[in-house]
Amino acid sequence: MNLSYTILVYIVWFLSTYFIVVFLLTLIKNKSKLYNSPDLDKNNRLPKVSIVISAYNEQGKISDTIESLKSIDYPKELYEMIIVNDGSKDKTRDIIARYEDKKNIIFIDNKKNKGKAACLNQGIAIAKGAYVACMDADSVVPKNILKKTVPYFDDKDIGAVTVSVEVKHVNNFLQKIIQLEYILGLSLFLKVFSYLNCIHVTPGPFSIYRKDLVDKIGGFDVNNITEDLEIAYRIHKSGYRIANCMDTSVKTITPDNFKSLYRQRRRWYTGALKTLWQHKDILLRKKTGFFGYFIPFNYSLIIFGLGLFLLSLYLSFSNIIKNLSLYSLTNYNFFSNLSWDFDVLRISIFAIFGIFGIVGTIILVTFGLDITKNHSKKRVSIYFGYFLLFFLYQFFWLSSFFLVLFKRKVRW
């Protein structure tokens, strides 16, 4: 067997198994308190909260977002909505203007498109709340969103709180597998990461921040296309922790076709790589706690995994070519070399590693779905979808590495 392949298999196996085991052990240890969230102040003293939304061409969704915010279970005088129109070319501006009341709903109308981060900063600059929630204009929140998240800030070390992210509309197979990805990746994984103090992103659909911290670190980075990821690095750098609340959630719109999924992920992953480069000073530094170790571990797994994937692809492809050239010698008599007698002794150690990886992933997904109370009857299609997603990830990462290495510009 190819030496580089052997080395890659061992490295990827060790990294991924260690990751899965740490994840499962943390999950088991905290299983009973996953859905627990801190209680409100005993005297029911609620702080003022500002919710900032940046909207660009969201005419079909912005009403739902505002309506969901209007019905939040929180005293009206204690929360404000700051909606920034980012130079929309559709009717978004007119729709927001209808809701504006100058007190509870504040409207900032930018004639030119400035970008999401700049708009959020604009809103944060005039926010009066002690905490500021940033939200996407295509997302909706449940009534309890503030009462569940605000109490986390009683812990002075908490700089931001994230919530479970759910898919708003599930209309096709792609959205079903994205739903699974969100259930695990943007809900359960973030919860488990919060116990290890290594949440690496404050998801754009809804995250709430300590206002003075956001002011101190200078708001969102306007030059970063994944501002919600970048700010998480600076929160860790400032010595604050990021918490996750699974007891509430935000529902958001997801891509409904492969092309838009590719465009979304290309932005996420190139942004992630640029952010990693931007904050390379945190890597393997004790001052950011486990986060400083988790990030290089995570990216090592991604890079080695991608290397193994590409090498496997190359070996499989060259094997197909080799077999075709062999069959050309026997007049393409494909049936002559087919053998139906399965011999377990012909399974190599690499195949055992592969089988182990598949079983490990199935355990992780099953355990994750059970814990998050997603008792779907279509488990087989879910597992199939998850493995399909795994292959898609490789292509997204590959494309993102290419774009970053060749300094290609990626837009929203």
Added chain:
Amino acid sequence: MVKNKGIFIAAAIITVMLFISIYSFNLFLNTQRERVVIERMEEVLDEYQELQALSLMSDVFGKEMTCLSLKSRLAHMDKTLWDTGIKIDKYREVTEKFITDPFYLNQKRKFNRNEIVYFLMLQNMKQWCQFNQTTILYFYQKKEDCPDCDAQSFVLTDLNKEIDPEIAIFSFDSNLELPSIQTLELFYDVASYPCIVVENSTYCGLHNKNDLISILCDHNKNISIC
């Protein structure tokens, strides 16, 4: 981080234990592979002894008496030998570079010696009992020394499956450097690899299925594919 130190250490221990379990399981599979190869080699040896007994019986009871039994045993032996050879190669592929490699080399040597004995016996039987089986000697080397040898093995396997009882293929690994194989190579003038010898005529270089069929038919027109 200190709070979760226990988890990180426990996870490291579990990961190493899982690796040891997989590695041990693979070692167990290796022993099972060795066991199967030894069993197969014993089968070959039993067959060979049976052939020897029949051969000796023919001296006492006459050749007609034993030719019929010999013919069926030889056909069986041919298949056993070919399957065993393939099994050894396949098992070597999955255990390649691992600790049991010397075992497979050893078995391969034994196997090749048995093949030579069987080949010689078959030559005698062909004279005594007028067997019409065509013999093919196939000389090969490892992939690094002979890039076409894998392809030649592939073609021979295909052909053997198609006309198994009508031909007997003996494959010899030249890298084993057995004096008996070297003598055969010298005798048949094997100058390069892969090389096949059909009924005392030597054909070196890669031959596809059509070439081989035409070579076989030149030597024996009674083969079903001619």
